[in-house]
Amino acid sequence: MAKEANNKPSKSKAAANVGVMTLILGLLAGVAAAFGRGGSLEWVKSLLIAIGLALLIRWVLAEPFRIPSGSMEPTLHGDPRIFRGDRVFVNKLVLGLRWPLNDCRIPFTKSRLRYATERIWRRADPQRWDIVVFKTVEPDAVHTTLVKRVVGLPGERIHIADGKVYVNGKALEMAPELRFIHYTSPTNPYTDMKYGILPDDESSVVPKDSYLLLGDNSAYSRDGRYFGWVDNEHILGRVSCIWWPISRWRDFTGFSRTWWWRSIVGTVSALFILRLLFARSWHLHRQDAEGRIKADHLYINRWAFGIPIPFTPYRLLKGRDPKRGELVLYRRKEHVKNEPSLLLGRVAGLPGERVFIDAGKLTIDGQPISNPPSLAARDFPAIEGVGPYARSKGKEHALVPEGHFFILTESDLPEDHLDSRTLGWISHTDLVGSAPFTWWPPTRWRGSR
Numbered sequence: 001m002a003k004e005a006n007n008k009p010s011k012s013k014a015a016a017n018v019g020v021m022t023l024i025l026g027l028l029a030g031v032a033a034a035f036g037r038g039g040s041l042e043w044v045k046s047l048l049i050a051i052g053l054a055l056l057i058r059w060v061l062a063e064p065f066r067i068p069s070g071s072m073e074p075t076l077h078g079d080p081r082i083f084r085g086d087r088v089f090v091n092k093l094v095l096g097l098r099w100p101l102n103d104c105r106i107p108f109t110k111s112r113l114r115y116a117t118e119r120i121w122r123r124a125d126p127q128r129w130d131i132v133v134f135k136t137v138e139p140d141a142v143h144t145t146l147v148k149r150v151v152g153l154p155g156e157r158i159h160i161a162d163g164k165v166y167v168n169g170k171a172l173e174m175a176p177e178l179r180f181i182h183y184t185s186p187t188n189p190y191t192d193m194k195y196g197i198l199p200d201d202e203s204s205v206v207p208k209d210s211y212l213l214l215g216d217n218s219a220y221s222r223d224g225r226y227f228g229w230v231d232n233e234h235i236l237g238r239v240s241c242i243w244w245p246i247s248r249w250r251d252f253t254g255f256s257r258t259w260w261w262r263s264i265v266g267t268v269s270a271l272f273i274l275r276l277l278f279a280r281s282w283h284l285h286r287q288d289a290e291g292r293i294k295a296d297h298l299y300i301n302r303w304a305f306g307i308p309i310p311f312t313p314y315r316l317l318k319g320r321d322p323k324r325g326e327l328v329l330y331r332r333k334e335h336v337k338n339e340p341s342l343l344l345g346r347v348a349g350l351p352g353e354r355v356f357i358d359a360g361k362l363t364i365d366g367q368p369i370s371n372p373p374s375l376a377a378r379d380f381p382a383i384e385g386v387g388p389y390a391r392s393k394g395k396e397h398a399l400v401p402e403g404h405f406f407i408l409t410e411s412d413l414p415e416d417h418l419d420s421r422t423l424g425w426i427s428h429t430d431l432v433g434s435a436p437f438t439w440w441p442p443t444r445w446r447g448s449r
Helices: 020-037 038-060 259-278
Strands: 063-066 087-091 132-137 144-152 157-162 163-167 211-213 235-245 279-287 295-300 305-307 317-318 325-329 342-349 355-356 361-364 404-409 430-442
Touching: 038 063, 063 235, 144 163, 259 279, 279 342, 279 430, 342 361
Parallel strands: none
Antiparallel strands: 063 087, 087 235, 132 144, 132 235, 144 211, 157 163, 279 295, 295 430, 305 317, 325 342, 325 430, 342 404, 355 361
C-alpha cells in the first residue's frame, strides 16, 4: 500500500503478515493438544498437523493483512507502527484457487517463483469497486503484495480526467460511499503515469483477463496508472472486512446484513454464552456387548451445584448437593501429567456415610446399596493401584467428610478407574456440573439415571 512520505507518491503495500494470526492460533492449539496427551512423538505430530492446517487455510480460504500506509485512505487507514493501521481479512476462495507459492519472492534473492499463468480453479471474476489484494506486476518492486480497488474491467477503454474515470467515453457513476474519491491525472509532462492517461490502445484498453487497479487516495498512490494492468491470476482475493481495530470494523461485502448471517451469529453467540456460563458437553466412552468402544455425549448442567464464575473453579453462590446415583462431572484436586483433570462419575456416598466395597459390592453404612440400580448391579473388583478408599474400614478411608462425596467412575472400561477409590473424597467445590441426559447420538437420547 502506498507509503506517503514528504507528500510524494510511493509504492502501496498490504503487508501480508504471512498468516501470522492463523498460524499462531494453529500452533498454540497443536501444542496444547500435544502436551495434554504427552509424548514427544505426539507433540511433533500435533505441531505438524497444526502448521499444515494453518497453511491450508491461508492458501485456500482466507488470510489477514495489515495496512501500513495511506494509499487507500479514508477507506483503509494505514499506519506502519505496531498495532496501528487497519487489519483486514481477504477472502481468497471467492475468486477461485491459485497455485500455491506462485509469484512469491524466493528468500534472500530478488527473484520470484512464477510457474503458472492461470488459476487451478476459477470461481468468479473481480467486480468493479471491489477492494482486492494482489501481487504486483512490477519486477523490481520493493513491496510485492498490494491492495487497491478494481476500477477498469477487461475490454474497457479507460481515460482519467477531471477527477473522474471515463469508460468507453462515459463517466463512471460513483456509489454514494465513493464520492469522496478524486482520481488525479498528471499535471506535468515528466511523470511516468500513463495507463488510463494516454489515449493509445496500449495505455487505455484493458486487456483480456486483466484489470485496472487504483488507490482511493489517488494523489498519493502508486497504482495501475504507473504499473499498468493486473491479470486475474495475480489477484489473491477480495478484502471482505476490517476486523481490527474494533472501532473501525466494517463489512465491505454486505454479508453481515443478511438474515441468515445474523441467524448464524445469534446462534453461535447463544451457544458461546451457554457454554461459558450454563452448560457444556462431555463424552463418555462405553463398551458394547461386542467389545466395541462407543462414545456418548452428555449434557453438563453447570448451574446444578451453584452459579459458576467463568474461567475459574469458583462459584458466586453454592447450589444444592448432588443426590446419590447422580452422574456428575468433577475436577481433580491435583493435576497429574498425562492424566485427565476432569472426570465423570456417579455419586455413591454422601457426607457422613461409611462406604466399603465388600466382595466387589458397594455397601453404605454396612448395608448393600440398592439404589440406584446402576451402582447396585456393578462389581468393583480389587485392581492393583486402585485404592485405598472404600477398601479399608478405617475412618480415614471409609467415612465421607462433610461437604464431600464418594464418586465412582461410570465408564465400564477396565483402564478407566480414576475415581474416589484412588483420588479420595470429592469436595462440593470440585463439582463442575450434573449430567442429566445424553444428547448425542440421537439413537441414544436418554436420561442418565
